[in-house]
Amino acid sequence: MHLLSAHITNFRRFADLTIKEIPKTAKLVVLAGPNGSGKSSFFDALLLRYRLDSHFGWNGDQKYYNRQHSETATWDKRITVETDCGNTLNRGNVYVRTAYRNDPDFQTTGLTRQENILDNPPLHRMIEADATVSVNYQRLASQAMEDVFQKESPTTTIGQFRENLIGKIGVSLNRLFLDLNLISVGNPVDHGTFEFSKGMSKKFEYKNLSAGEKAAFDLILDLVVKRDSYNNAIYCIDEPETHMNTRLQAALLKELVELIPDNSQLWIASHSIGMMRKAREMYDADPSSVAFIDFSGVDLDEPVVLTPTKPTRAFWRNVMHVALDDLAELIAPKQVIICEGNPSGNVPRKNSNHDAEIYGAIFAEEFPDATFISAGNSKEVQNDFIGLAAVLPKLATGIEIIRLIDRDDYTIEDINDFKNKGIQVLSQRHIESYLYDDEVLIALCNSVEKPEKSADLIDEKRKIIDEIVKNGALSDDIKKAAGKLSVKAKKILELRQAGNDTPGFERNTLSKIIKPNMGIYKKLRFDIFGLR
Template sequence: MRVKKVILKEFKRFDNLTINLGDNPAKIIVLVGPNGCGKSSIFDAFEEKEKDFRNHGQEDMQFYSKSFFYLDETLKKDVYDKNESIKIFTSNETNNFSRKSFYIRTAYRFTSKFDIKELKPLPSVFNTNDDPISLITLDKRLESNYKRLLGVAYSDFFEGSKTGIQVKEELIGSINNILKDILDIKISNLGNILANKGQLYFEKGNTKDFPYANLSSGEKEVVDIILDLLLKTNDYNDTVFCIDEPELHLNTAIQRKLLINIEKLIPDNCQLWIATHSIGFLRAVQTELYNKSQILDFSEKDYFTGINIIEPMRTTRFNWQRIFKTALEDLVGLLSPERIIYCEGKDRPGEHGIEKGFDAKVFNLIFSETYPETLFISSGGNTELDKRSDIAISILSKVFVDLEILVLKDRDMASGKITDIENRRRYLETNPKNHRLLERWEIENYLFDKEVLIKYCSQEGLIFNKFEYDTYITDINNQNVKDSIGKIKNICGITHNINEERFKLELAKVISSDMNVYAELKRCIF
């Protein structure tokens, strides 16, 4: 099961909020934003829905209903109807829920130590009373998870043909296979209740069998979450998993590894919602989990007041910078791209460092969403481009070891002289491997492509003159169309005044990853 849409009315601090994830919601939904922006309240809504199928726990009505707290006395209500306040729509179309629909971990997770003295039969995971009743309740399921782990070991031993050693090694091995990708510790022993050792024991470096209580806070956090998911995902197999701030006590590198392994544990037909400020989690979503994630950015504006709709963030470089700023504050300026591509255009920046080069503006518009780690920079004409990129490579490569620097040129690089496909091939063969050359004459040959103009006209409600275009544009790859802006406007039926550069930048905005023009540019550059 995956959530597609959530509507909250007078719930917590929201007046009227709609979360719309579209018809094909991603497996991972990331809620980002500063403290107090409402991220955890979304999980409270899921928790409220889950209470229809759970036989314990309830916060006071005023905990959930905004209608108790309006400044305007005429708007205040003393009645809370959660079915009116919370509406959740899912991918199963029936919008039917069950006890396994939601599994929620609060941000208040901390079991500093435990020592189990006896082992008794436990109810099923759906009938326990150890899950929190709201997102402000302490989540202390580690003790019961440890008992379940021992129960699995005993059952496998008594009901099967394996020896005790085989059972322990297989059970411990399944956990350690995950832990080794995240931490430098592993479980060495399940403990022994009869010997007053009712806790997990670990190995690290040259130390063996030190107790769970001796782990750091971050190590305990990872063990808690991984063990919980390992034991629960077999039963919660059609579920929306929610973890509030899973990065607690963890450094950035561990955060990234933890999210990657959490995603592996959760079945693909399920969904994972996380509320986070974590740099490490955001980096995992930006890279390894890019195609499996949607980001809801609560930092963009005030979503509490009035009627609001929040949809997944477009993953452009500008938007990434905004959400990283929430986590990094003033350090956001240190966030560097993984790839810089020097191209032709005005080398002088505008006020506040704004890019003034036309080609760089176009390429950043086209590729900022699918290649958010790439930044196009204008660096003068053809000869300046070579010189300045060489200087950048020699200097920046010493500072940023993993930074890739490319040089991108138009095919009109020979000062207007004919540079055919064969000349292009020779140029690429005889120049450094970081050099790139467009297949078409220059950037306008892509912007004025029929595919682009037809899409632009469709979006703007204009009529595209196909006959006039085909008559005038006889070779879109090689024809000099840069000076034909007036003709192109006429073909598009544009009768009003529009700045030439503005018009071409609007054309760049309509180029998307499903278009042939995009595929050709991607092939040339990347």
């Protein structure tokens, strides 16, 4: 079953809310927005409609459900839905998990027969405790007893039986935690609990799992146990990321989507970076499979119509601010220096960010909030060819953009014109002119405790420059001398693991030699930041 639209009036946060145009192909629907924006209230409406349509009844809590407490509960008119299977939510059509999932420890000393999963859903409201691990343990263990004595083939081995019982749960869990393996349900009549192996530990009990491990295990366990009963359903999970780090959030969402039946649909309410990032990856792979509904900035006191939004930059900016609040500004750089160099694009190329990495290494200590980005050749940087200077300040307020180009053969008039346009120009031809400056070469010799070699190294530099000049190059075009000079430096100083090629030598060795107390550092700092 796939939910296509819903209309909710005078219910909890909603005066008049319509969500529509959900693609029938969407297997994942993400409700995004800050706390208190109505995401959980939407799940409450679906849950109540499901209980009424399936004749489970409701708890009569008018003060919880009604926006105006005096109104009669005409729910058939106040909550309407459209699905690809009709306008009624029958038994097995809605699966719900609240955000209050906490089963820190349990042990059993006996088995209790569990009622049919669809007979009486335990939840009435999205504020209720939703601890299911111990119940699912009882369900698995009692089902195992029934299988052993009534259903299982006489030829089934213990290993096959265990695989049938917990294999699917263990496989999903192991994809999330490589060193965590579900091995047993223990002894259900003697302090029974789930048992795991973790690293060198065997029979690692459920109670010893971390909060994140328990949270992930809970969701996976519940889906595996109930997916056959909810084989044509709308699955609603409120804040599935609780207790989890960003990487785990993303991996868990992938598992959840793969675990629900093919003809079902997963709805999550989340403001976590990990979940959003994975949902975006899935959207990029197949835009028809994921829908985002954005509750941010919506005035629910007025009639509102929400339709799927495309994951634009504006949408992701809202997501970042909801997830990180002030940290969104904290992690954004204060300065972005757009310099020359080939941007790596989708397929990283060797040395594509060469200049940016060198600048970053040199100024990391004094300018930790500055980020250097390679953005093409001189013309492309000047004209903001890939749009960084235009876009970045809109993603996070307060970013200063500096465009930086090499000196090359530009005239003084050209340079003055660039500066009038806010473009900084190196005072020397290119970054290699700074890296192979005599002061840097002397510092290099000192760094390996061979100061006596500095005169030899500088002499070799002069010879190499003379050679390239004879071949038609300009004397300040140090880039053309860099290859031979880097080889000579490594040979004279007997350097090992100093960089496999010339660009590597420049990034990994020379850039780390340039320090704030050096004249060449101060010259480069002035060229870029305008600071003396």
